[in-house]
Amino acid sequence: MATEEQIRLMMELLREAGPADYFKTLDQRQMGMEAILHMLLESRKTVTAGSISEEMGVSTARVAVLLRKLAEKGLVTKETDAVDARVTVVRLTEAGRKIAEEKRSMAVRQMGAAIDKVGMERMLEFAAVLKEIKEAMKCPKKD
Helix, strand or coil, rough: CCCCCHHHHHHHHHHHHHHHHHHHHHHHHHCCCCHHHHHHHHHCEEEEEHHHHHCCCCCCCHHHHHHHHHHHHCCCEEECCCCCCCEEEEEEEEHHHHHHHHHHHHHHHHHHHHHHHCHHHHHHHHHHHHHHHHHHHHHHCCC
């Protein structure tokens, strides 16, 4: 069982390393407007509001808010499907495509820099350890 000293040390080291900022940014990329832009950029088929909701694992109401914000910024268009008026088809505008490509390029450069600095073997180990920590923290054992 972990000692009080070990727990304090790990908490201090994590505070110093500041992974929360990185993971918050990563989470926003995976769950927010950036995720939608990326999905639209990468998709080879028609993307609907419903498919975005399903892919992201968030409510259709959340997707509607994100799409409204993206449309207000001129990054996406929303159209009613020609076959089913209940379906909203979403497409990138040229401005949206440009921003999505810039975001993807930046993410690729950042990950490349991390791999170059830390090494692929350690990055893979880090990812595996993160998975283990996530599992371990789901339901800590009671004393």
